Amino acid sequence: MHEELITIGELATRTRLSLKALRLYGDRGLLPPAEVDPRTGFRRYGLAQVERARRIALLRATGMPLARIAEVLDSSGEKPVRLLTAYWREQESAHAARRAAVSYARDVLTGGSPTMYEISERDVPERKVLFIQGHVTAADLPGFLADSGELLFAALRKRGADLSGPLFAVYHGLVSEDSDGPAEICAPTGSADVEPAGRIGVRIEPAHREAYTALTKRDEGYAAMAAAHDAVGVWLAEHGYTASASNREVYYPNWATAGPGEHVADVAIPFRTGSMPGL
Secondary structure (H helix, E strand, O other): OOOOEEEHHHHHHHHOOOHHHHHHHHHOOOOOOOEEOOOOOOEEEEOHHHHHHHHHHHHHOOOOOHHHHHHHHOOOOOHHHHHHHHHHHHHHHHHHHHHHHHHHHHHHHOOOOOOOOOOEEEEEOOEEEEEEEEOOOOOOHHHHHHHHHHHHHHHHHHOOOOEOOOEEEEEOOOEOOOOEOOEEEEEEEOOOOOOOEOOEEEEEEOOEEEEEEEEEHHHOOHHHHHHHHHHHHHHHHHOOEEEOOOEEEEEOOOOOOOOOOOEEEEEEEEEEEOOOOOO
């Protein structure tokens, strides 16, 4: 006995989803039609897909990306609930970070003197680093940092080398929704037996003095990081210092396991005293 099939229009009526949305979900593999007429291209769906479409709409209402919705719906047992809970925790953390960034921006726009970031100075010695560079927007940055970090760790293990300090990222240009850097993830090492290979380069990071602010786990979102970069840059200008190298972020080993109030990262800018000639 053949399964009863319904048209895309009837599916739209039953789920209140638009034809455009249903076609998008089908093209993304999230809700593929049970049958497509090879001559007309008409799509037909099984009745069981009504419930799947309803769940897609429900999860999209939370703001969940389509790729993560597919992972949730294709899981079984208790895993779908765990995945949804993990996603929402990420959203709450990001919202808290954006709230802090809005507070900072409000102070800037009203001409006040933002005090939410404590800026310190430190000396950083010369060191050898392995690095991977790429052009990425803000949306692609977390994946780029994670994937590049794994490649750098694998390269160090292959050479029997160790880290001599925490991973850090150098931003040679602004990374935002509209600007793609470039960005560079770096792994410092004291080993002399490391050479460039494939995407991985090797260079000497010069000794320098830098201004920095320490961030906690609750500040890990893009918005809070962006505000911290701005705050350190303002501090340099107020003290008559000039940036001598690109902005960077330092990521400590407890990044993945820390509680909300624990120190997990620094935003730093190398500097020299005095202004650049001609300014």
